[in-house]
Amino acid sequence: MKITVLRLGHRIFRDQRLTTHCALVVRTFGANEIIYTGEKDSEMENSVKDVVKRWGGPFKIKHEKSWKPILKNWKGKIIHLTMYGINLDDCIKKIPKENLLIIIGGEKVPSELYQLSDFNIAIENQPHSEVAALAILLDKLKLKKKFKNPKIKIIPQKKGKKLVSK
């Protein structure tokens, strides 16, 4: 199952940390790549690539100019996360276990995108965070998590921190 996340309308000044958090969530919860549209942001890409280098991969981040060709060429179902959609608990069983493109918005999502998506899904019909919505959806999809060739790894502790280098 290939899972790609598409982040719309990135703005360097306003969204840098939020998009970075989105990318790290995508990686941590077992999806393969994040594509973002909006402003190309090499600094943000490099900070994500740096995490992948140290904590393990594979994981891809890339910028695309336009979201339309991505949706048009996608072989699989398209999920759009929006607070206006059907609540996840009411549709999670209908989500097929196949290639998925998961879209998270930027400031203004074009209305066409609601039509082109197979599922418009809300993680609660309340305003909160695309980072949170993405994390909860990916967590509930229970994807396999593999982090190959990490340079560092955490040994979970009840108190304090333990990091080991490989």
Place this chain on the structure above:
Amino acid sequence: MKITVLRLGHRIFRDQRLTTHCALVVRTFGANEIIYTGEKDSEMENSVKDVVKRWGGPFKIKHEKSWKPILKNWKGKIIHLTMYGINLDDCIKKIPKENLLIIIGGEKVPSELYQLSDFNIAIENQPHSEVAALAILLDKLKLKKKFKNPKIKIIPQKKGKKLVSK
């Protein structure tokens, strides 16, 4: 069950949107309030209060100068969310259904805080996002969600948006 979230070390320039997202996540997933330390940020507080006014409450956001008295005076268990901790799946059954203070970090978390917390919990032992970690924990605690006196409400849609005013 009273759930308060404590966000450490807010910095106006760097963290404004992330802390806002944290606050909205806390509200959406049924906790009662967020307290933050670091820089007092009235603009951020007002944006959260504005959401509460339109989408329903009750919900509190407040600033405190120091985290230590908050922990010292807390009547209940203290959970610190950290990627270095015990994975949530390995300890969720031990979390008591009573008053909880849930702490999420800022840039540098003092080592004392790991000692003062009853549970240091990781949502995956990988770097990602405090917004995501908070959302997943609160979602799994299955708190009651009540939004009293909302001015607007979403009617979930398969395609498009439907908002009703009350």
